[in-house]
Amino acid sequence: MxxxxxxxxxxxxxxxxxxxxxxxxxxxxxxxxxxxxxxxxxxxxxxxxxxxxxxxxxxxxxxxxxxxxxxxxxxxxxxxxxxxxxxxxxxxxxxxxxxxxxxxxxxxxxxxxxxxxxxxxxxxxxxxxxxxxxxxxxxxIAREVKGCANLIMPYIVTKEGRVLNTLIISPPRCGKTTILRDLIRQISMGSKMCKGLQVGVVDERSEIAACKNGISTVDLGIRTDVLDSCPKAIGILMLIRSMSPAVVATDELGRSEDIYAVREALNAGVSVLTTVHGKDINELLDRPYVGDLLQNKYFHRYVVLDDTPCVGTIKKIIDSENNEVLWDAGTK
Amino acid sequence: MLKLIGSILVLVASSYIGFQMASRCQGRPRHLRQIISCLGSLRSHIIYACLPLHEAVAQCTKGTNGPVAIFFQDVAAMLEKNGALTPQEIIKKVLNEMQGILMLKKPEIEVLNVLGGNLGTMNCIEQEKYLLMVIEQLERFENEATRLRDLNTKMYRYLGICGGLAIVIILV
Known part of the structure; x- marks a missing residue:
């Protein structure tokens, strides 16, 4: 290892x-x-x-x-x-x-x-x-860690094979992009839990797909379309209209227009996988724009990351419906 | 018989020199025009396509050939390979290597050297302003070179032939 x-x-x-x-x-x-x-x-x-x-x-x-x-x-x-x-x-x-x-x-x-x-x-x-x-x-330094999202997959895919709207909450440098990348790959490739789904990625910072001349240099699966260097707010809506994805993934929500686009995607029946900077849900609830999404329970699952004992540690997986903790690193 | 052959040789040689000098006179405005056209294309590739400098320089020679195309292609290749060198250093190096092939005079070479100093270091708007300024300067040189060409081309040809004839007459 x-x-x-x-x-x-x-x-x-x-x-x-x-x-x-x-x-x-x-x-x-x-x-x-x-x-x-x-x-x-x-x-x-x-x-x-x-x-x-x-x-x-x-x-x-x-x-x-x-x-x-x-x-x-x-x-x-x-x-x-x-x-x-x-x-x-x-x-x-x-x-x-x-x-x-x-x-x-x-x-x-x-x-x-x-x-x-x-x-x-x-x-x-x-x-x-x-x-x-x-x-x-x-x-x-970005790393492609295949399999790092294995633990999360069972909690965000339903028995019917639908991907639940998931928000990855993490402070900087805790591996949220790496985990998001692996989630995209697994959903796109398909697994025992679900068949492969069409995934649209809006990669504003060219970090998720690490595109070179528009072509992804990392493995994002065979059913993934990447919109590189495009602002999230515009990109999400463009992908929904043009590529009809089942799942849209994007990184680091923050601006009001991002939230609007995510809401549009959720209302359009497209599953959303995204990330946000933060320590826990309570901190995010008071934050403008993102707080609204949380209060209105637009997401089904929250995945909280941490860097102890190591970068990329999955601290908690929470069901937004009743705030039930589905996975807690402290008790396992 | 020998005199006749010698006279013909002198005449041919002097005419060749005259035509060569006339050709150099024609080459300068042609090369300047090609450089201006390449810089115009470079401007489009930078402003509208936002291509990295080495790609933009490589693309700007489309439709151009000869020494000017080689100059830009060499600059593009060096920009891609030698990340440690600045565009100014690269342009200077390639201009030195192509001395005598590119029919440019000192003022044009200075303008191209200065162009390298500002390429790639500013935003698109500033790049555009700067490229337009360089194009304007080169156009002035081109007008001057065209005027000189019209003035001197015939003169050099006649001078070559007449000079040869004069030498033949004196020697014979």
Whole structure:
């Protein structure tokens, strides 16, 4: 199992991450063994701050000689050139092609790995037009974990083979996209519980399907249509009209128009699988837009994720009808 | 007999030089026109299709051939392969490699070098403004090159033939 994880991280780093990092950083990171990097979830670059490798719930820094630094004073400090070169590699000298993403504060590279950006916002009439002087980058390693949604499947598929409307609730970095991806794959492929269903995916951030030239680079099953880089609100309605899916899946609800589109899909009789940032249901109930969906019980199932003891831990599965806890990690 | 053969050879050689110089005069406005047309196409690929720079540069040469197409294709290939080099460095390198093949003068080369400095670093609106400015500058050079072509093409041809004849007369 550990060996498997090493191979996965090696492949991810060599295929997707190293090509977007400057050579000096690649040289430093590659000196760390893959056993150590097996749980790598993030690589953080901040100007004048140590290069940080986040491993699950802990992090390490690296010295300029490529050794794991025990003291921050020995760590390699990232500079302007590192950030500039990384952005140049990511955008392939085409920042104009990522205008929309820059406004949102992230870019997605091949393999569905999201790169968060922070710097100075350029405002136009109170709206963020773009980012300049980018000083911090967060490279988030996405993993395709087939079978990670096995536990959830029996709770969200009815005896008749219908998929129940499901909301995955999770704080950032707890694996909601990975679980959503596996749910999509299993529903699309079909299983003992249900036959394969037509699934429509609206992948606003290109994270779920990790599309390259519009073609998914991860396994989402044989009955999945992907609308890549399309705003959720528009995409959901487009898919319903054009592809007649049985299930629509999308990531990270938040804006009022997203909620409107999800409501439209639910009213149209299409099952919805989606995710939202949050710790638990009570926290979400008071939140604008998403709270309305919960109060009106638009979803049948809530899946709450956590990062203890490890990323992607399914904490609870709840039936919205009577708030009955169908699965509780604490009692199992 | 030898004199006749020698005279013919001198005449042919000088005429060839004259025609070559006339051809260089015609090449400059043609190359400038092709570059302008490629930059117009590049603008469309950047603004409307939002293609990454290397793809946009590769696509912009459709319908163009000869040294100008090779120049843009080489730039596109290097942009794709050498992520560490900036567009400016790449354009400079390719222009150096194609010295003598592209019939451009120093001012045009400078404009192309500066173009590389701003490619890909700004948003679509700014890219468009900048490309239009470069196109405008190149159009001015093209007008000047066309004027010089009209003025000099015939002159170089006549000069080649007449120069050859003059040498033959002096030698004979």
């Amino acid at each position: 550990a060996n498997n994880k090493n191979i996965v991280i090696q492949e991810i780093l060599e295929k997707y991450i190293y090509p977007v990092l400057p050579h000096n950083l690649v040289a430093m990171i590659s000196t760390v063994s893959f056993e150590k990097l097996a749980d790598l979830t993030e690589i953080r670059l901040r100007i004048n701050q140590p290069l940080l490798l986040v491993l699950g719930n802990s992090d390490i820094t690296i010295s300029p000689m490529g050794k794991i630094a025990t003291n921050y004073n020995e760590s390699y400090l990232c500079n302007q050139e590192d950030i500039h070169k990384t952005l140049q590699f990511i955008s392939k000298n085409s920042l104009y092609a990522f205008e929309h993403e820059l406004k949102m504060g992230y870019l997605t590279i091949d393999g569905g790995h999201r790169i968060g950006l922070a710097g100075q916002a350029i405002l136009d009439a109170g709206v963020v037009k773009s980012l300049k002087n980018i000083t911090c980058l967060n490279i988030r």
